Amino acid sequence: MKKLKNYGLLIFIFSLVLNFDANAQTKEKDFIKDKDKENLVVDAKYALEELKENNADVAKLADDAYGYVIFPNVGKGAFIAGGAAGNGVVYQGGKQIGWAKLRQVDVGLQIGGEAFREAIFFQTEQDLDEFKSSELEFTGGVSAVAITEGASKTVNFEDGMAVVTMPKGGAMIEISVGGQKFKYQDM
Numbered sequence: 001m002k003k004l005k006n007y008g009l010l011i012f013i014f015s016l017v018l019n020f021d022a023n024a025q026t027k028e029k030d031f032i033k034d035k036d037k038e039n040l041v042v043d044a045k046y047a048l049e050e051l052k053e054n055n056a057d058v059a060k061l062a063d064d065a066y067g068y069v070i071f072p073n074v075g076k077g078a079f080i081a082g083g084a085a086g087n088g089v090v091y092q093g094g095k096q097i098g099w100a101k102l103r104q105v106d107v108g109l110q111i112g113g114e115a116f117r118e119a120i121f122f123q124t125e126q127d128l129d130e131f132k133s134s135e136l137e138f139t140g141g142v143s144a145v146a147i148t149e150g151a152s153k154t155v156n157f158e159d160g161m162a163v164v165t166m167p168k169g170g171a172m173i174e175i176s177v178g179g180q181k182f183k184y185q186d187m
Helices: 002-026 034-054 056-064 126-130
Strands: 067-092 096-121 161-184
Touching: 034 056, 034 067, 034 096, 034 161, 056 096, 056 126, 067 126, 096 126, 126 161
Parallel strands: none
Antiparallel strands: 067 096, 096 161
C-alpha cells in the first residue's frame, strides 16, 4: 500500500510539472484572454494603490523604478508539491507596456492554499529588459518583503529589483524550495 501511495505522489508531482511546462508554452494569442485584460488592469491599479497605502517605501519605489509588474491575484496551493499562478500588468514610466504571467512550483513540507498580490520593481532599463526577455527566474535565494496592514517593513532595490508581496487570504504552512518563472508579452 505504501508503494502505491508513493507512485500516486510521483504521478501528482509529474502532472504538476507537465502542467507548469504546458502553461509556460502558451501560444501568444492566448497569452491573456481579451475579455480578462480590462479587469486585470483595474485589479493591478487597485493592488498597487493598496501596496502603496500599506508601505511608504512601495510608493517611493513605484516613483523611482524604471518599470514594474503588478500581479494583483496570485493563487497558491499545495500538498507536499505545490504551485502558484497569476497574471500581471507591466509598466514603464507609469504607462502600461505589456502583460505578464507568473508560474511557481515548490516541493517540500507544505499544505494549504492562499492568495496574494506580488509586485516587482525594476531599477534600470536593463533589469526590465531581463524580465521582458522571459528568462528571469526567481529561486529560493530571492527575498521578497511581505507587507501586512499596520506593519512597516523596509523595501529596497537588491540586485536591480525589489519584490513585495501582500496576502489576500487563505492559510498556508510551508517549508519548501521552489522558484518563480515569468513570461512577458507586449501590448
